Amino acid sequence: MKNIYSLPSFLPLAFLLFSSVAFSASSDCGKASTDVERKICRSPSLSAMDEKLSEVFKSIKNRRVFQLIESEWLESERNSCESVECLEDSYVRQIRFLSPVPIAPRPTQKDIKLMLGDKPYKQFERSWKVIDLAWLPNEKGAVERFVISAETISGMLHVIVFEGHFDAAMIAYRGNLYEYVDRNDRPVLHTIAKDIGFDGAFSLGSNDEGKRFAGILDGAFYYRQQLSKNQLRGMVYKLGSKSPPLESSLLFQQWPNADENAVSGLTFGWGGEYGKLQAYYSHISGYETIAQAGRPEAGWNIYAPIWSKSRPTFYFKNGDETIWRANVADKTLTKIAKASDEGMIQNPTPVDINGREAVVYLNGSTLKMAISLEE
Incomplete structure (x- = not known):
């Protein structure tokens, strides 16, 4: 039968x-x-x-x-x-x-050639499949929301999100840390820590956050909790455990997202209007143009560039409404997602899902994922 x-x-x-x-x-x-x-x-x-x-x-x-x-x-x-x-x-x-997709070995700089003739990358608009993962509690007084880290571990996606506000007296963000795990658990979000001073980056929320002090390492999320204006302590939370975080003598630190895992360097020109988006390589002299000034018509207003760990690709916001990806190997620039309901996109963060290229991000208080339909 x-x-x-x-x-x-x-x-x-x-x-x-x-x-x-x-x-x-x-x-x-x-x-x-x-x-x-x-x-x-x-x-x-x-x-x-x-x-x-x-x-x-x-x-x-x-x-x-x-x-x-x-x-x-x-x-x-x-x-x-x-x-x-x-x-x-x-x-x-x-x-x-x-079906699972094998991830090709990441090209090294020597595998990547400079695009000559000041030609821009081929530009596409290919919206990926967008999925709503979870809604943040949106508690009273919460005006700031950030994706802090996202990583797939043993096939399971873990996302750490902060929601809160800036505490001017403490000169730090104060609010709640949540974990989203991509499995059939209820509730969808687990509260890691509530109403804490959170120190996640040198300049959390800025276009260039500087060095980052919160992130995932060996299956655990490390962060710094600010106790007062002059006091910090290291904390660690084991991903997926739903256990209370513990004090840690190990402190996490990584380079800014624009530098961590980078295959090339990026420049954002300025000249009366939004300028060119360009890339350069340490092993080749000269620059290549990723995008010309003023194209698309609204111009380039680039925020929060972040590199993939597994691909020669970086992702960024153009303004607060769209997410783009630039692949420095095949020289393509693609708009992959846009904000819904006039919301603001925050922190597009690349992950691999079943081998497929994907990006986790916030659209207002909704945690979303855009996943590639092509590989």
């Missing part, structure tokens, strides 16, 4: 309310009740694809991102197909998208 693929029925009520689809248990073809289900049962090729998709999904079914992706696919794509051909195309794309 053939089984029709559907999302698992073990999801808690909170997830069902969060998602736009009420999932049902796997059912056999004798219980097929929709035209799509009957088409799958009658077609050997679709039945095989259905079983293949179920097999692919099995290894990632405990990861919330992919449950959200599957929920959307079932409702808006698969179940809207009216022909076998449409269903076959839909299954092929979804199987490819959910």
